[in-house]
Every structure is written in structure tokens, then in C-alpha cells.
Amino acid sequence: MESFIKGMDVSSLKELEELGAKYYKEGQEKELLEILKEYGVNSIRLRLWNDPYSESGVPYGAGTNDLKTTTVLAKRVLAKGMGFLLDLHYSDFWADPGKQRIPKAWRGMDVPQLEEAVYDYTRQVLVSLKEQDAFPTMIQVGNELSNGLLWPYGKIPQYDNIARFLNAGIRAVRSVDPDLPVMLHLDNGGNNALYREWFDEFMKRGEEFEVIGLSYYPFWHGTLQDLEDNMHDISMRYGKELIVAEVSMGYTMEDYASYEQLGEGERKGMATKPELAAKVGYPMTPQGQSDFMQDFLTRISRVKGARGFYYWEPGWLPVPGSGWANDEALAYIEEQGPGGNEWANQALFNYRGNALKALDTIRDFAAVQP
Numbered sequence: 001m002e003s004f005i006k007g008m009d010v011s012s013l014k015e016l017e018e019l020g021a022k023y024y025k026e027g028q029e030k031e032l033l034e035i036l037k038e039y040g041v042n043s044i045r046l047r048l049w050n051d052p053y054s055e056s057g058v059p060y061g062a063g064t065n066d067l068k069t070t071t072v073l074a075k076r077v078l079a080k081g082m083g084f085l086l087d088l089h090y091s092d093f094w095a096d097p098g099k100q101r102i103p104k105a106w107r108g109m110d111v112p113q114l115e116e117a118v119y120d121y122t123r124q125v126l127v128s129l130k131e132q133d134a135f136p137t138m139i140q141v142g143n144e145l146s147n148g149l150l151w152p153y154g155k156i157p158q159y160d161n162i163a164r165f166l167n168a169g170i171r172a173v174r175s176v177d178p179d180l181p182v183m184l185h186l187d188n189g190g191n192n193a194l195y196r197e198w199f200d201e202f203m204k205r206g207e208e209f210e211v212i213g214l215s216y217y218p219f220w221h222g223t224l225q226d227l228e229d230n231m232h233d234i235s236m237r238y239g240k241e242l243i244v245a246e247v248s249m250g251y252t253m254e255d256y257a258s259y260e261q262l263g264e265g266e267r268k269g270m271a272t273k274p275e276l277a278a279k280v281g282y283p284m285t286p287q288g289q290s291d292f293m294q295d296f297l298t299r300i301s302r303v304k305g306a307r308g309f310y311y312w313e314p315g316w317l318p319v320p321g322s323g324w325a326n327d328e329a330l331a332y333i334e335e336q337g338p339g340g341n342e343w344a345n346q347a348l349f350n351y352r353g354n355a356l357k358a359l360d361t362i363r364d365f366a367a368v369q370p
Helices: 013-018 032-038 067-079 111-131 159-176 192-205 224-238 286-301 327-333 357-364
Strands: 005-009 023-025 028-030 043-048 083-088 138-141 182-186 211-216 241-247 306-312
Touching: 005 083, 005 241, 013 032, 013 067, 023 032, 028 032, 032 357, 043 067, 043 306, 067 083, 067 111, 083 111, 111 159, 138 159, 159 182, 159 192, 182 192, 182 241, 192 211, 192 224, 211 224, 224 241, 224 286, 241 286, 286 306, 286 357
Parallel strands: 005 043, 005 306, 043 083, 083 138, 138 182, 182 211, 211 241, 241 306
Antiparallel strands: 023 028
């Protein structure tokens, strides 16, 4: 049996290190990837944005995950003997169910031109990574595709266009490496109706792929029972491998404004507002975070075909200068903001960079798969 993936998304790492983030295990400072490896982490997920810079060349922040940054991080990951999941957003910045903006370079293209652009871009990225000895061990064609991609042409319910774009990406992957596993990834992992409709429609039109990816955030996406029930159902229905490509849980509701050093109007504050945290069946404490991860891991490992998980941004500390979007980025995605860090209270390290108990839970978990 292939080993159970204990993965982490550390896409912001290079920026965090440059801004002075430091990480500690039992009081000893070490490099983040080294600490994660010591806790049994065996794979890393890295996002890739096409061109995360304004027209005048200002970086958008949030890791500014262009190909150069991704290549540098991928080499570090592979040198540690870890797997590498490449997450293509097909946008210049965040792509998720609320936004799937066409990259600046592709604006004005029609559907056939966008299809060609997806193929060419995907292929160029993989060829470049291969030449740099930074090739992934798995690839996501698109990110959180619940509402499609490359809006407005590939927006739900335009499944014909969605399939055209994704098929182009999958064919490009096959042209470089026919054996590289391809993941298609939706959010809202507790929503069975979403997964059934989306994958039923894609399967009628789509190229072969290997893995269904799910996002599951307990304060947005239903209960762990909802997640487990959905995973059992889609595993039987589609016969694909399953990976929870994004998961996280808070460990504190303590504000981190003093660490960010931003004015009140400049920071969005934590995504887990008190009313959301109240919905979750675990307290937002280090022990609660650990208990959640134990329950989560136990449940997903019971699902036939479940290969593992990636924890989302466990090292995103509230260091000054690292936020989810700066002014140039907000202009590109046409959102109000403000920026700042929304995620620090859901990391696997506390605000001072000390490893939390949930990492012990992850290390000690032994998957017994059906």
C-alpha cells in the first residue's frame, strides 16, 4: 500500500522567512521543513500563480507564488525526500469558489484561445520544473473548482467549457509525464450534492484523472460526519483516490494584532470569527486543535481510497508584512480588503513560532485503511 500522505501547504514559506519568521521545536530553532519532517510530514503542497504582480511590477504578496518562487521551494521539498503536490490556480492570484479571475495575459481571449493557453501554460510550467529538477509527484489542475474556472467562460453551469479548460490542462500534463497523478479539487468537503453534480457532469465530458481533492474547514463546510459521509459516497460512486487537499483548525481566539503591527483599518483579522468558531464541535485551544486532528484523521482513514491530507498553511505566522492581499492584489481581484493575516490562529505553530500539540497527533497517527 502507498504510504498515507501527511501533507502541508507551506506556499508562503519563502516570504515568511524573508520577513523574519522563525520556527521552534521544543525550544530549538530549526527550519520549518525540517521540523515538519520530524513530525512525520511526507509531502508538501505549493500553489502557483501565473503572474502575481501588478502591471507596474509590484508583487501581490501572500507568498507571491510565481514559478521562480515555486521552483525554489520545490527543490527544498524534494531535497528532503518529500512528495510535492503542485497546485495550479490558473489565475494571477487566489482562485477559489468566490473568484476565478482570468490571468492578465489571457484577457480578451475566447474559449478556444483560453483552452490553448491552459495547455501551453501547463506544459511550459512542467517542462521548466523538469529542467530544474523540481518536478512534482502529483498535480492539481485548477484550485477549488466548485464554481468553475476562468470566469465568465468557465463558470458553473457551463460544464462544456469547464471540461474543455480542464481537459487541456490534463492533456498537457500527460504530454510531459503520462504517469503524473492528476487531482481535480473542489471546496466544501461536507457537501455531497455539490460533489455529485460536479463530478457527474465532468465525467460525461472529461479526460481521465486519478484523484478527487476536497477542502474541509470545520467552521464553513459542515461536520466531520458530513465530510466522512461524502467521502464514502464519492469513493464508491467514482472509484477515484481521495485526498483532503486543504484542512485546518484553530488553536486560539487570542488576537494577534500586536504581532502584525498593522493599524485597525489595515487588517482583516482572523477568518474564524467568534460566531463561526462557536459552530465547531471542538474548542479553539491547542488541545481542541489536537483532538480535531485526531478525529479528522481517524475518519478519513476509514474511507476506501483515501490517500491522506494537506494541512493548509501551518507556518503562516503573523509576522509584519505577510498578509493575504496588498492594495495591488485587491485591485486585481476587485475586492475591498483590508489585507493582513487571516490565518495565524489556525497554524500548527503559535504566534511565536513554537510547534503545537496537533503536530504530535499527526506524527503519531497510524492510518489503518480499509
